[in-house]
Amino acid sequence: MNRIAVFVDAGYFYASASDLLFGAPLRRGELRLANAEFTEYLKQQAEAIAGCQLLRIYWYDGTNSGPSAAHLAMAYLDNVKLRLGFVNQSGEQKGVDGLIFSDLTNLARNRAISDALLIAGDEDLRVGVQQAQEHGIRVHLLGVEPKDPSGNESAALQREADTRRQLDAATLGQFLFRREFVGASTEPGADTDRNLARMQELAGEYAATLGAAQRDMILQLPERTPLPHELDRELLLRASELLGRKLEETEKRVLRGALRSAITASP
Secondary structure: OOEEEEEEEHHHHHHHHHHHHHOOOOOHHHEEEOHHHHHHHHHHHHHHHHOOEEEEEEEEEOOOOOOOHHHHHHHOOOOEEEEEOEEOOOOOEEOHHHHHHHHHHHHHHOOOOOEEEEEOOOHHHHHHHHHHHHOOOEEEEEEEOOOOOOOOOOHHHHHHOOEEEEEOHHHHOOOEEEOOOOOOOOOOOHHHHHHHHHHHHHHHHHHOOOOHHHHHHHHOOOOOOOOOHHHHHHHHHHHHHHHOOOOOHHHHHHHHHHHHHHHHHOO
């Protein structure tokens, strides 16, 4: 069947893209991806490369505590399937290459696709590419333009691919942005105001991941009633990860209030 699937190693993508755009691989919480716009871009690129329709986009990432708000925001997009490995105690992503290998080879074996667009750089995927090609699949490699000559993709993986392309800084800059958080301040000022604005932004993103039942539950709470424990914990945890520190009480209040406001304002 003439269809193309896209396989994105999010760990590779975020590390390589942030290094290119901002001069160093940044923590995930320091980055914001325009999910809908980027996946639409990938759909258009994939269909142009293969000359056929998209099957779906597979988005692979690691986690040590279940899907995050960012994961759920990606998972609810049309034509996107979230696949999660895990992150060990050393912060290393594990199991993602195996998931990509399995999905790529199974789709090829079942003749569900004619082409695959792979955004990854690990040499461990080379054998999966070979096996997919043995079933007649063409594999296209879409890398991130490296900041230095040493590159960010395995040379062996590049040699196995049928075609090779790169995402440059101008393209990535349309979709990936840096969150500018600052440390705690003892006096009110521009830095504090900027952090509070980011709390509101995060609350809006988190609200978009909640189901209808969760939204209704929050809307029905009296104004001064605490949020449900699990939702509140997840919200504060994600914000703390973004700042790299514990939240101040003012930031917590803004974050919780912003979540309620975002849910009230949503259609």
